[in-house]
Amino acid sequence: MSAISRATQTESSDRLAAVQLRLENLKSILPQHDVAWAECQEVQRSPTTIAKSGSTQIKRDRSTVPIGHYRTRVARSVYKNLNWDSYSLATRALLDAVFDKETLGTKNLSGIKIDSKGRQWSATNMLDPQKISDIVQLVKRNCKVDERRIRKIIAHKCGDTASTKRIKSL
Amino acid sequence: MSAISRATQTESSDRLAAVQLRLENLKSILPQHDVAWAECQEVQRSPTTIAKSGSTQIKRDRSTVPIGHYRTRVARSVYKNLNWDSYSLATRALLDAVFDKETLGTKNLSGIKIDSKGRQWSATNMLDPQKISDIVQLVKRNCKVDERRIRKIIAHKCGDTASTKRIKSL
DNA sequence: GTTCCAATTGGAC
DNA sequence: GGTCCAATTGGAA
Numbered sequence: 001m002s003a004i005s006r007a008t009q010t011e012s013s014d015r016l017a018a019v020q021l022r023l024e025n026l027k028s029i030l031p032q033h034d035v036a037w038a039e040c041q042e043v044q045r046s047p048t049t050i051a052k053s054g055s056t057q058i059k060r061d062r063s064t065v066p067i068g069h070y071r072t073r074v075a076r077s078v079y080k081n082l083n084w085d086s087y088s089l090a091t092r093a094l095l096d097a098v099f100d101k102e103t104l105g106t107k108n109l110s111g112i113k114i115d116s117k118g119r120q121w122s123a124t125n126m127l128d129p130q131k132i133s134d135i136v137q138l139v140k141r142n143c144k145v146d147e148r149r150i151r152k153i154i155a156h157k158c159g160d161t162a163s164t165k166r167i168k169s170l
Numbered sequence: 171m172s173a174i175s176r177a178t179q180t181e182s183s184d185r186l187a188a189v190q191l192r193l194e195n196l197k198s199i200l201p202q203h204d205v206a207w208a209e210c211q212e213v214q215r216s217p218t219t220i221a222k223s224g225s226t227q228i229k230r231d232r233s234t235v236p237i238g239h240y241r242t243r244v245a246r247s248v249y250k251n252l253n254w255d256s257y258s259l260a261t262r263a264l265l266d267a268v269f270d271k272e273t274l275g276t277k278n279l280s281g282i283k284i285d286s287k288g289r290q291w292s293a294t295n296m297l298d299p300q301k302i303s304d305i306v307q308l309v310k311r312n313c314k315v316d317e318r319r320i321r322k323i324i325a326h327k328c329g330d331t332a333s334t335k336r337i338k339s340l
Numbered sequence: 341g342t343t344c345c346a347a348t349t350g351g352a353c
Numbered sequence: 354g355g356t357c358c359a360a361t362t363g364g365a366a
Contacts, residue, residue, distance in 0.1 A: 114347055159348060284360055329361060
């Protein structure tokens with residue numbers, strides 16, 4: 001409750017970092033913290049290593065690829081076709097792969113909804129911070145672009161999706 | 171008229187570059203095109219050169235410094251105190267020095283005004299493109315930051331000024 | 341009181 | 354239809 005009221009007052013996407021930090025700290029205690037990034041797995045995977053990889057239960061799905069510390073899974077077909085020359089397009093493609101349009105159209109980065117007069121915060125309005133973190137970190141790595149700009153693209157994507165959803169429902 | 175109608179349709183701040191290009195082309199024909207930047211003049215000015223500088227009529231005012239291709243003049247006191255570590259603050263300070271609050275609060279970069287339903291373009295709504303160009307080029311030079319971001323700050327400054335003006339008038 | 345930020349919105353391509 | 358852009362707006366630091 002204190003977390004919610006604090007968030008209602010001051011949580012903006014940037015200061016949301018505090019929340020993510022808490023999550024990150026929790027995760028860092030877990031044994032799987034030292035995670036293989038998607039591209040590492042891609043590079044290392046050769047026929048001989050595939051045979052051994054059955055020992056972990058994570059590899060059950062070969063059509064998806066895990067990204068980031070939280071192992072958010074992205075369809076391999078999407079991952080392979082990502083265009084890293086444009087961090088905007090890459091981010092948007094990842095968002096489409098990780099979330100459905102309903103989620104993108106109804107949630108946003110901070111969980112803050114703005115209607116006429118005032119903003120309200122609700123956890124249900126927030127995109128899964130772990131998945132967002134995974135996407136941001138991946139794009140940041142591959143495009144070497146400021147994290148803020150990536151989050152801006154995500155916010156934009158949410159706005160665009162909500163907009164088209166609204167238009168369609170007329 | 172065709173220029174206006176074209177602008178009404180498609181002129182965004184970025185495509186405003188076309189307009190500025192025309193202006194720039196005109197100016198480039200003039201003899202003063204090869205302009206000394208403010209910092210160059212600052213560096214070169216020694217007691218001996220000051221004595222000679224009376225030959226040009228531009229130097230009449232020693233309390234201001236010219237910046238950019240269009241020799242927009244900025245108060246020397248402001249120029250000396252610019253903080254180039256923050257392109258945002260530097261840009262805002264320059265705007266305050268070049269324009270008055272009334273201008274900043276009523277005009278914007280593109281000349282497009284948006285009220286409920288539709289946008290309208292008018293040259294009188296546009297900040298002097300030459301002065302804007304001077305500021306942008308100067309900040310770009312000293313902060314090595316993308317021109318778009320500088321223009322974004324300018325747009326923001328206009329928005330902020332208009333906002334406070336509106337609140338004050340209540 | 342100014343700066344900064346994020347969401348929203350409408351238009352353009 | 355999706356992407357990008359600029360202006361607007363309200364709240365926060």
